[in-house]
Amino acid sequence: MTTLKAKLQEDLTSAIRARDELRASTLRLTLTAVTREEVAGKEARQLSDEEVLKVIAKEAKKRREAAEAFAQGGRTEQAAREVAEGELLDAYLPKQLGDDELTAIVTQAVEEAKAAGAEGPRAMGAVMKIVNPKVAGLAEGGRVAAVVKQLLTG
Structure with missing residues (x-):
């Protein structure tokens, strides 16, 4: 191989x-x-x-x-x-996640964080911890952070 x-x-x-x-x-x-x-x-x-x-x-x-x-x-x-x-x-990288796919993953992570007691803007770190392993290499950190921030601040 x-x-x-x-x-x-x-x-x-x-x-x-x-x-x-x-x-x-x-x-x-x-x-x-x-x-x-x-x-x-x-x-x-x-x-x-x-x-x-x-x-x-x-x-x-x-x-x-x-x-x-x-x-x-x-x-x-x-x-x-x-x-x-x-x-x-x-061309050597895995196909990047589309906005809809990324939003779906982040939404799920926000729900998980809320279930664990983390809410609002302070939950950013907790949500990023859940999201990052799932999107590693499939979306840039800045893009991920922007979606997380947007969903947390509503």
């Missing part, structure tokens, strides 16, 4: 052969981030596919934020490249 990291490396090799500069540089940067994460602790280790997904998600988020910054700065060419790199990375 090939790991996600191996898949990234294979895709990088084929991108280089195809002279696909955008794909090659994006994958090269992402693999560098994976390697950096592998040697970050006290001892080097192999990342699990789940951990590699987290690195890819972090890299994709960086691209989205950079694209926004470039767009606001009027640098449309760089913004377009960042968007393209982000979309390339998104």
